[in-house]
Amino acid sequence: AQSVTQLGSHVSVSEGALVLLRCNYSSSVPPYLFWYVQYPNQGLQLLLKYTTGATLVKGINGFEADFKKSETSFHLTKPSAHMSDAAEYFCAVRVNYGGSQGNLIFGKGTKLSVKP
Amino acid sequence: NAGVTQTPKFRVLKTGQSMTLLCAQDMNHEYMYWYRQDPGMGLRLIHYSVGEGTTAKGEVPDGYNVSRLKKQNFLLGLESAAPSQTSVYFCASSYGNRGKNTGELFFGEGSRLTVL
Numbered sequence: 665a666q667s668v669t670q671l672g673s674h675v676s677v678s679e680g681a682l683v684l685l686r687c688n689y690s691s692s693v694p695p696y697l698f699w700y701v702q703y704p705n706q707g708l709q710l711l712l713k714y715t716t717g718a719t720l721v722k723g724i725n726g727f728e729a730d731f732k733k734s735e736t737s738f739h740l741t742k743p744s745a746h747m748s749d750a751a752e753y754f755c756a757v758r759v760n761y762g763g764s765q766g767n768l769i770f771g772k773g774t775k776l777s778v779k780p
Numbered sequence: 781n782a783g784v785t786q787t788p789k790f791r792v793l794k795t796g797q798s799m800t801l802l803c804a805q806d807m808n809h810e811y812m813y814w815y816r817q818d819p820g821m822g823l824r825l826i827h828y829s830v831g832e833g834t835t836a837k838g839e840v841p842d843g844y845n846v847s848r849l850k851k852q853n854f855l856l857g858l859e860s861a862a863p864s865q866t867s868v869y870f871c872a873s874s875y876g877n878r879g880k881n882t883g884e885l886f887f888g889e890g891s892r893l894t895v896l
Contacts, residue, residue, distance in 0.1 A: 673820065696882075698883065706890075707870060707888055707890055708872075709887070710885075713882065713883065715882055754823065758883040767825055767828060770815075770822040772820060772822040773822050
């Protein structure tokens, strides 16, 4: 079965510091991986996704993620945090088997705080 | 561009009451989903549909029913609401298993339900 683990339910960084949000996945087939962002009282918005090809994926708002098959990881980074990055971030893996094909399995989320 | 629209956005129910959440999408997507979001639990799939007239159970289906009578609409029903169903409900849609499907889900802005 596929699963997603996000390490750290809360991460706090200073403005201008590196943002690193960790995601590990479990999948017996090549995964499709996603990062979504949720701002307070809003729905989820796609940040970036990995399907095939280049393992370093660039997304919106300066975020990028690196797919490492050997480590089963898909960590999200941003070189310099901005106050507007404060939000909750969800990693997800797409189910690629059987009748559930197409569903996403989400991690429990990491809430990012940015200190001035 | 409306995308995915959920109604109502807020609702307060008493235990035992029934209600229906409506989700409408205007992107001609084949697949639609209902998730619930609870603090520290991430998003959990309630039910989903891979096409008009079809529905299937997700991870946490008990206490909910769904219907997909029209391709653009996906209804989530609570027949007898319980306090454990207090949550934020998100509808999402995606392309089906044809060329356009890159796995991305498009989310509505959520419906906040409180059961007293």
